[in-house]
Amino acid sequence: MRSVNYSQFSFFNIYFPAEFVVHVEINRPRKLNAFNKETWTQLRDIFHLISTDPNVRVAILSGAGERAFTSGLELSPGLLAMLNGGDYEEERARFMTRRVIRDFQDSISSIENCSKPVIGLAHGVAFGLGIDILSATDIRICTSDVRFSVKEVDIALAADIGTLQRLPKVVNSLSWCKDVVYTARVFGAQEAHVQGFVSNVVASKEEGLEAAFELAKIIVAKSPVAVQGSKHLINYSRDRTVQDGLEYTATWNAFAIGKDMKDAVASTMSKSKPQYGKL
Amino acid sequence: MRSVNYSQFSFFNIYFPAEFVVHVEINRPRKLNAFNKETWTQLRDIFHLISTDPNVRVAILSGAGERAFTSGLELSPGLLAMLNGGDYEEERARFMTRRVIRDFQDSISSIENCSKPVIGLAHGVAFGLGIDILSATDIRICTSDVRFSVKEVDIALAADIGTLQRLPKVVNSLSWCKDVVYTARVFGAQEAHVQGFVSNVVASKEEGLEAAFELAKIIVAKSPVAVQGSKHLINYSRDRTVQDGLEYTATWNAFAIGKDMKDAVASTMSKSKPQYGKL
């Protein structure tokens, strides 16, 4: 029986397609899965739950329906007012703007900070916030008909919830990256693949889910101690000197090496499949 | 009427091919656009002017003539003497060497620090300093006949005005990068494209200028608040942790969100084209 309660989220479908695999689906298909304040709050809460749920080892994130991963932020009057600081005046309004952005950033960072790997499946429209979210996932797959756009400049905004920080660190060419950021032009699966934004292109959303499930099944069979350590240590080291990354990693493995390694080595010897405890 | 005076630069041609677009052309074609001390001083002054000129939103940088973007530093006796500390002796000469390099670095960094995006168009010969300069631009285009070389080791020099800092951060493969740095070998458009150094290859310099103008026109139609913010924030975040990048960005947008976003959203609603104020 599942002890963590995932039923409380109105804007997301949450499935468990296989042992240790959770599938999170943004569920506002009529709005092209656009995000309002409630949606981003729920996103954070979901990935906080996943992060410490011992029954989950890998998460898959997609949009509901065929048309969109997400069309981005829903530009409702309420949300625009909130971004402009609500009823406060002048610098107080701007303190509020800053607070709203920090809160929204925390929501997207919950994917990166989630201790379990997250596979992003992009399909249909993946605009604006869609790029922010996907850049925060670990492994990205897309369908051949996907349409990506770093859309923010089209609403006169420098993207502020992760794209400008993470996109240049996950792709190939900074020249290409600035091109798509400054122009907000739409690009497709082929270009995303060549630039390394996605590492796999599939024919349809259905195939994409299958590919994600296959990948997830491989990962959940590995030691969660090793997989979760790897995610944390890659992200930590990305932001620091090689020397600092090495020292932190040695300190990490001083506690993380133990029973799982013994079991893995024993399984290798006996050619059996290791069974790792939950984490 | 243009209030900023760009007519004072003997080594550069400065054109205004379209509203908000400036085209800066290195103009020593007989010397293959090689740089002496005066040239790099003028380069800095030009990009300082552009940085705060409200009539410019995008700059394009190319070489005059067909033969070269630039062949690099002009190794005149005077310049070599200056690099070796002039008439000073021993450690004092080396203080002077350090000062000259710092001054030259500031010149090249003026492109990166310029608040407006800079599109580099490489053509013909782009050797040594040419790579330093191009690495500091935002978006790089090249002609199919371009010949690049990180030439510095051929004059027994570890490149010291930007290539070793920026090139590894704008391209794909560090293995490739060290290959071209240690060997000073010439590489062409195809290789530059695969490695992500350029994001577009064109048939001729003329086509290259057209491509650059097209790109520039798209960018100048966007909010300069959003575009200039994006450039600054990408460069800031490249050098820092994702967390620091996010915090700085939230603080930035606390002041940068305002009228432009309201205009952009209103234009989207009314399907009109937004007109943004100068910046």
Next chain:
Amino acid sequence: MRSVNYSQFSFFNIYFPAEFVVHVEINRPRKLNAFNKETWTQLRDIFHLISTDPNVRVAILSGAGERAFTSGLELSPGLLAMLNGGDYEEERARFMTRRVIRDFQDSISSIENCSKPVIGLAHGVAFGLGIDILSATDIRICTSDVRFSVKEVDIALAADIGTLQRLPKVVNSLSWCKDVVYTARVFGAQEAHVQGFVSNVVASKEEGLEAAFELAKIIVAKSPVAVQGSKHLINYSRDRTVQDGLEYTATWNAFAIGKDMKDAVASTMSKSKPQYGKL
């Protein structure tokens, strides 16, 4: 006559195929060149010697025999016990684990810290530790039949001697990188090339050595002041802001510019080949 004594290393063959070129070969072919404690100690000692040996300007690293670059760490009972802290109990055992990892990291970092460029030639099996080692080399070549794997999660280990720090900084796509880290799946030459992990693919180990020798010969003809400076400055700058990299580089070249540059410029004028002093 060679003054540095390289004859003391039981697990390595050391050749001098050309002036200024050393070829280091991991020599446990019956064990697929797997590493035990003694092997990694010798690796560090060799690269310390090379780093200050004026008769070496470039090193090439490969495995002995056709079958493997290296199959990785030899999981002997003794080594596993050592990784688990030996006879100590609880937190003391874990202090020992940390110390062993730090020592092992130092061994691999000796390749990066070696002042001379190191060309890695991957062939046959290059698993686990093989990726850690190759990521620490400067330029990577592989044979078309190579089989790479970031194998560590298969022994329930987050890779802790360099792969998680360096691999993301030498390749294209972080999505691809996490894919191969989390799954430990085998990938080949083509994939390694597209991702930028290697910059050259050759048909056989023999051809690979020839390609490495050719590359080495080009590099050893350059000023060692310039080449060693370039290696140091690229690695230093990779880990720091562009500004810090520039300032450090100016300080470096304040002492590194001198006779070699004068000789190089004179040779260019006289169209002769410069002869640089040893370093």
Next chain:
Amino acid sequence: MRSVNYSQFSFFNIYFPAEFVVHVEINRPRKLNAFNKETWTQLRDIFHLISTDPNVRVAILSGAGERAFTSGLELSPGLLAMLNGGDYEEERARFMTRRVIRDFQDSISSIENCSKPVIGLAHGVAFGLGIDILSATDIRICTSDVRFSVKEVDIALAADIGTLQRLPKVVNSLSWCKDVVYTARVFGAQEAHVQGFVSNVVASKEEGLEAAFELAKIIVAKSPVAVQGSKHLINYSRDRTVQDGLEYTATWNAFAIGKDMKDAVASTMSKSKPQYGKL
């Protein structure tokens, strides 16, 4: 009427001794105000509330009763078991230990991250956790009979919730700091004052509260935009280069300069007392 509800905290008394001033009192006097898990969770919740409560501009933190600010962590069997990873085994237990420490750190950091200045009043016993908490406050006052101790080594623990990070950055001498950390010896008001740990020594807790109220009243009369900005910017700059601190500060004040400054200047001219809006 107060809109924020502070009545829900069983282990804290919360008073409002003056407009814009909150007084938070650790309230387990029979246990010398020792902390269990619930206490540190409440501490975090309280400072989160204060951070965005527009009716609070300064917080004062003390212990209930005369005998102790806090004697530190309550070493109950349950808490010790939790610190040792609960029922999990080996490396999983240690993942849990790490998670508990991170959670506890977040609680203490909530004082530093609280946007309003926090004045710590130390009195009686202030051991272990008491130093962690006080180091995270902004301004420290103590009574002449206070007894401080960095107590952690006496339970065989390297202090892990802030003292080792913050204490060396708030006091004078690193030699003194390591002395009191390694020996866990008790030190008094005089020594704390000379070392700069406290900036004011008072005769009794009663006098201390008066001094804190006086100080608080001065601060609450200032612009909260300026005071909260100052706290944030000092803490941000403490951890970064002067250059980074300056750049961040310029970006911050680009939004924070506004109506309050106009009001302040106008008040200065008219020799009236400015009334600032809530924040």
Next chain:
Amino acid sequence: MRSVNYSQFSFFNIYFPAEFVVHVEINRPRKLNAFNKETWTQLRDIFHLISTDPNVRVAILSGAGERAFTSGLELSPGLLAMLNGGDYEEERARFMTRRVIRDFQDSISSIENCSKPVIGLAHGVAFGLGIDILSATDIRICTSDVRFSVKEVDIALAADIGTLQRLPKVVNSLSWCKDVVYTARVFGAQEAHVQGFVSNVVASKEEGLEAAFELAKIIVAKSPVAVQGSKHLINYSRDRTVQDGLEYTATWNAFAIGKDMKDAVASTMSKSKPQYGKL
């Protein structure tokens, strides 16, 4: 004859009281040496000149007249308008505010970036900007009647040109530092001395100048290579890890050790006074 022209600065008196010593005096005594835009521009220009003037080895900075070092920023309507972005509207005005602050910061940082040591002599009133300036000098002396205040919060401003970055790094106690920042209270010579803000207290401005001249004379007799290196390396290392500071310093001294050291050692042997070349 002096080749550098210091006569062009209307708001400063510039004296040369001894060989290699320059005395810079803020010269608006009727305005209590308050700063307007022109004043801060001149300050920067002066310290840029000093930084590379081989005839200067130490600078002394004081205010003209007895009444004030400086009363801080002159809050004229023009300056307030400029700080508020001039005629621009909304976010554009805030871009301008940011630009003004950055420009002002550069002015103050010119003291820190000046390659020669700067001795600050505080006397009379040293409010607001006075603390920013003094924190950027190397060695601080004050008269016994000095009145210091981190005045910025009294105009509803978080100090933004250096105090929040530098003051905590030059004094003793962070508790004291935040106290004087949040309250803007006046403090005197004794308190400044105990906290380490000044290292010498003298009876009058006259005595202070004498003390400064004495100190300057000692410093100008030392090797300028060593003194200027020490200033640069202390400031560099203050902002970085000890390891990075050490590596940078080794690289620095690789060029800075030379003739001066030989002369110094020879002088020690012969008990003569070394004469060092200009720098």
Next chain:
Amino acid sequence: MRSVNYSQFSFFNIYFPAEFVVHVEINRPRKLNAFNKETWTQLRDIFHLISTDPNVRVAILSGAGERAFTSGLELSPGLLAMLNGGDYEEERARFMTRRVIRDFQDSISSIENCSKPVIGLAHGVAFGLGIDILSATDIRICTSDVRFSVKEVDIALAADIGTLQRLPKVVNSLSWCKDVVYTARVFGAQEAHVQGFVSNVVASKEEGLEAAFELAKIIVAKSPVAVQGSKHLINYSRDRTVQDGLEYTATWNAFAIGKDMKDAVASTMSKSKPQYGKL
């Protein structure tokens, strides 16, 4: 029986005055304990041995004889030649200078990197290198007749083996620090105490050793897991943001909490004295 061999060091006396305490004495009293190359090599080797010797928990460092802790570097012709790059010419000589400095730095850093606390006892003359060494110890005591000097500028040298990095981080006032660095003036016990350079002043070397032994005895009775962790974590955190220090510390204690804490708590309950295992 002692398994580590400390008898091989010609320039040091090594005593074991109490269980777990080692006393290292610089032993060239006729040369005022000046350092030549061999001395600094031995210093490093000794602290490497101590760092992993389970029979040592605290080290005390002093000079032999009454006259000097150390008078600093011995300026022999051979050492000066080595500092100037030996027989190499121009930039090669400067590579050698850099290598010598790096090697010397490593020697001094071995005190900071030693996992056990080091108490420095300064007496008599403590010039130049003496300050570098003392700044790298953890706790400093001095005799009332000590004479300190940051002597390096007197040989035209910017101190390059630690003083410029560490001294500003262990004392009170940066103004004072720059004063003694730029002037090389002698200062005594009282000044060192007020500035926090030493935390204890004693009447004589004999009393100093007694004070150091008393302090050492207190520390060796504590858990070495806690003490060594505290040293490492304070030094790590000194160089990084508070956030990074906290995260690293949580990871460290995830392995370091264990049997010692259980023993410590049990001892507290039973009011017995805990006996900790060696480390």
